Amino acid sequence: MTNRPALPPEIARRRTFAIISHPDAGKTTLTEKFLLFGGAIQMAGQVRAKGEARRTRSDFMKMEQDRGISVSASAMSFDYKTFRFNLVDTPGHSDFSEDTYRTLTAVDAAVMVIDGAKGVESQTQKLFEVCRLRDLPILTFCNKMDRESRDTFEIIDEIQEMLAIDVTPASWPIGVGRDFLGCYDLLNDRLELMDRADRNRVAESIEIKGLDDPRLAEHVPAALLEKLVEEVEMARELLPALDRQAVAEGTMTPIWFGSAINSFGVKELMEGIGAYGPEPQPQAASPRQIAPEEPKVVGFVFKVQANMDPKHRDRVAFVRLASGHFTRGMKLLHVRSKKPMAVTNPVLFLAADRELAEEAWAGDIIGIPNHGQLRIGDTLTEGENLRATGIPSFAPELLQTCRAGDPMKAKHLEKALMQFAEEGAAKVFKPSIGSGFIVGVVGALQFEVLASRIEMEYGLPVRFEPSQFTSARWVLGDKLAVEKFAAANKQHMASDNDGDVVFLTRLQWDIDRVGRDYPDVTLSATKEMMV
Numbered sequence: 001m002t003n004r005p006a007l008p009p010e011i012a013r014r015r016t017f018a019i020i021s022h023p024d025a026g027k028t029t030l031t032e033k034f035l036l037f038g039g040a041i042q043m044a045g046q047v048r049a050k051g052e053a054r055r056t057r058s059d060f061m062k063m064e065q066d067r068g069i070s071v072s073a074s075a076m077s078f079d080y081k082t083f084r085f086n087l088v089d090t091p092g093h094s095d096f097s098e099d100t101y102r103t104l105t106a107v108d109a110a111v112m113v114i115d116g117a118k119g120v121e122s123q124t125q126k127l128f129e130v131c132r133l134r135d136l137p138i139l140t141f142c143n144k145m146d147r148e149s150r151d152t153f154e155i156i157d158e159i160q161e162m163l164a165i166d167v168t169p170a171s172w173p174i175g176v177g178r179d180f181l182g183c184y185d186l187l188n189d190r191l192e193l194m195d196r197a198d199r200n201r202v203a204e205s206i207e208i209k210g211l212d213d214p215r216l217a218e219h220v221p222a223a224l225l226e227k228l229v230e231e232v233e234m235a236r237e238l239l240p241a242l243d244r245q246a247v248a249e250g251t252m253t254p255i256w257f258g259s260a261i262n263s264f265g266v267k268e269l270m271e272g273i274g275a276y277g278p279e280p281q282p283q284a285a286s287p288r289q290i291a292p293e294e295p296k297v298v299g300f301v302f303k304v305q306a307n308m309d310p311k312h313r314d315r316v317a318f319v320r321l322a323s324g325h326f327t328r329g330m331k332l333l334h335v336r337s338k339k340p341m342a343v344t345n346p347v348l349f350l351a352a353d354r355e356l357a358e359e360a361w362a363g364d365i366i367g368i369p370n371h372g373q374l375r376i377g378d379t380l381t382e383g384e385n386l387r388a389t390g391i392p393s394f395a396p397e398l399l400q401t402c403r404a405g406d407p408m409k410a411k412h413l414e415k416a417l418m419q420f421a422e423e424g425a426a427k428v429f430k431p432s433i434g435s436g437f438i439v440g441v442v443g444a445l446q447f448e449v450l451a452s453r454i455e456m457e458y459g460l461p462v463r464f465e466p467s468q469f470t471s472a473r474w475v476l477g478d479k480l481a482v483e484k485f486a487a488a489n490k491q492h493m494a495s496d497n498d499g500d501v502v503f504l505t506r507l508q509w510d511i512d513r514v515g516r517d518y519p520d521v522t523l524s525a526t527k528e529m530m531v
Contacts, residue, residue, distance in 0.1 A: 007279055007293050007362075008325075014363030015277045016086040016320070017139075018103055020131070021113035022121035026143040030113055030260040031076070031089045037267055038078035038085060074305075075318055075365040077348045083274045086365050090127075098394050098442055099303070099424060101130050102376065105391050106302040106320035106365065108278045109137040111269070112253070113260075116142050116149030116176070119158045128163050131250070134390075137278055138165070138253045141269050146194070146259040148177040152231065156239065156255065166252040168242045170272055171265065172232050173257040175224050183257050184211075184228060185268060186235075187242070191219060194264040247276050280363030283322035284389045285379070290322045292362035297324035297332065299366075300388035301378040304423040306457070315419070316347070316367040317374035322388065326360045332380040334373065335387055341380065345369055376424045377528075395525040396427045396440025399469050399504070400447060403436060405461040413437070416458045421497035426450055429472060429494035429502055432486070438467050438494065438504065469504040473511065473523035481520035489514075500527065 006012070021027040076087045088107055090100040104110065110131045114120060120128075131138055142155055149155075156167045171183040171192070182193040191206040208216060211229050220228065246252035254272060258265015280292040283300070290298050303318040326346070334341045347354040347367040360366050368374060377391045404413040417437055421428040427440035441447060447464045454462050472494070475482050482501055486493045492510065494502045503523055505511055514523055 005293055010325070010361045011292050011363055012279050013082055014084050014086065014280050014361060015109070015273050016088075016107050016280065016363045016365065017109040017111055017273060017277060018088040018090050018100075018107045019111045019113060020090055020100070020104075020124065020127040022115070022118070022123040025113045025115045025118075025121070025124070026260045027113045028089065030111075030141065030143065030266065031087065033260055033263050033266040034080075034085070034087060034270065035076060035078060036263070037270060038080045075349050075367075077364065080270050081274060084364070085270075085273070086363060088365070098392075100127060101392055101394070102302050102424065104130055104134060104136065106300075106318070107136070108281045108363070109139065109273070111273065112138050112140045114140065114142050114155070114159075116144045116155065116257070117147060119150060119155055120162045125162060135250045137247050137250050137276075139247075139269070139272055139276065140167070140253045140255040141260075141265065142255055142257045143260050145173050145176060145257050146180045146196070146262055146264070152257070153234075159253070159255070165250075166240050166246065168240050168252060168254050169235055170242070170254040170256045171258075171268060172228065172235065174220060174228050179224065180259070181220060181224065183265060183268075184208075184232060186232065187272075191216060192265070192268065193219060194259065194262055196262060242276075244276060248278055280322075283320075285322075286387045286389050288386070290386065290388075292323050294323040294362075295325070296382040296384070297326045297330065297380070298322045298382075298384075298386055298388075299326070299332075299380045300391070301374050301376055301380075302391060304374065304376055306419050306423050315372060315374075315423075316369050317378070319366050319368055319374075319380065321360055321362050321364050321366065323362045324382070325362075326357075326364075326366070328356065328358050330382075333383050335379045335381060335385060336375075337373070341373070343368055343380075372419075372422065375422050389528065391528065393424075393427075393527040394442065395472050395474070397442055397471065398444060398447075399429075399438050399440045399467045399472065400464040401436055401467050402439045402450075402462055402464055405463065409460055410435075412458060412460050413454075413462060416454045416460060418497055420450060420453070425453075427472065428497050429504065431504070432490050432493040432495075438469065438472075439464065440472055469506055471505050473503045473505065473525060474527045475501040475503050475521055476524050477521035481518075485514075485518050485521045 019027050019031060074089050078085055088103050090103050112124060114124060152173055159167050170187050171185050173183050174181045185192055189208050189210060191208050193204045211232060216225055242254055243252055254276060256265050256269045256272060260266060283290040299319040299321045301317045301319055304315060306315045328346055329344055331340050331342050346357040348357045349367060357366050379386055379388045404410055417428045420426050426446060429438040431438060451462055454460050486501055492504050494504055496502050511523055
């Protein structure tokens with residue numbers, strides 16, 4: 001890491017990160033305030049607020065707006081001071097975790113949002129483990145300090161114990177709940193005071209020369225000041241100091257405290273992302289790693305979103321640029337099809353808004369509108385035969401059959417399902433025997449989302465019904481062994497939307513039987529989307 005050459009200034013100023021959290025920890029509100037302070041929007045839209053103008057900007061699908069949860073990762077780019085932030089807002093709902101896993105392959109760091117009253121929750125823990133597998137640096141924001149919350153040391157201890165990571169406080173809260181005044185900025189010796197009257201206003205900053213500065217007493221009541229001094233002295237004695245290298249390696253997380261809804265602590269967190277978040281990092285690929293400073297452009301598709309504009313029935317591939325300086329109109333090689341592709345209308349995203357991208361650099365995320373040529377896992381290069389690796393696809397945990405309300409619309413249904421499969425919104429399996437499709441998802445809410453989107457985008461009412469099968473596994477092995485296995489197990493066989501062979505199971509016994517009777521094939525619960 002330390003021996004890498006210096007990056008060109010435009011690449012070095014990029015910070016590409018995802019926000020991870022349990023539902024309702026305040027992730028979407030924090031995203032909103034990032035955009036507000038980055039100058040990207042004029043007014044922060046409130047989740048579940050009244051009026052179209054105040055729909056939260058990063059939740060652009062109708063169902064997300066209705067429910068107030070993020071179910072699809074969206075990417076946003078904006079400038080803050082000297083930095084270009086590329087922020088990916090991931091789904092917080094556990095039913096959409098696969099989308100989040102894929103998103104984490106396209107970022108260099110993660111911001112973990114936790115609720116001050118609830119601490120580390122189950123979904124946060126799962127997502128943290130994925131970050132750890134990728135050695136992603138993590139910066140932590142403890143939200144909702146203006147409500148009743150747990151003791152600060154207790155929160156820090158829980159993060160250290162449950163996530164096995166060192167925690168270093170970047171700020172320290174002064175009071176909690178109704179008594180919450182603000183924070184003491186430990187990195188810059190500043191007092192930050194919260195303004196409860198104006199939720200979109202940046203906190204007042206007062207430069208302080210250490211905790212014995214008499215000006216502290218002018219702003220902080222005596223009892224709270226005494227507690228602050230005592231706790232900060234304890235924290236400095238008991239907790240590790242901020243170590244830039246440990247943060248970069250993902251073994252330490254700095255933590256900021258605040259209240260996103262009151263715009264408090266957000267500016268300090270943004271400054272922390274700029275100062276301690278990593279520059280664009282090398283990308284795993286076959287046959288060689290891709291370094292961001294390489295002059296030639298390489299990018300990979302980590303997400304496909306269809307019908308972002310319902311009027312134009314379009315499909316946009318979200319592409320993370322791994323290297324080089326991209327300019328609009330460039331001809332790139334689509335490695336999977338071996339065909340050249342002129343990228344004439346690339347876009348940068350501001351939630352549901354987009355603007356034409358005249359240029360982009362390694363670390364940026366651009367959208368490429370297309371009619372289905374680009375799939376998750378695809379790599380685009382300036383000619384070299386490279387394939388980005390490590391983009392996962394998981395076996396679904398719930399299977400249901402899908403039927404159109406009108407049997408004459410079966411072809412329309414097939415088109416809709418294939419589109420959602422290519423988008424990564426669901427797995428679609430075509431059984432070897434019989435008609436119809438089996439749809440696989442990670443969580444039950446995804447069936448609702450699919451039914452809603454198929455009806456809204458295709459005008460096609462559908463129903464999901466229980467399937468005789470409970471799980472699916474990809475069949476791996478040499479061609480002859482797989483063909484022999486498929487011929488002997490026709491009633492269990494299907495193909496996915498890529499044409500790969502899939503074994504549908506009713507019980508764990510089916511999987512055990514294959515392991516025992518067919519040593520030449522392997523049943524896999526994951527498939528790498530390297531194409």
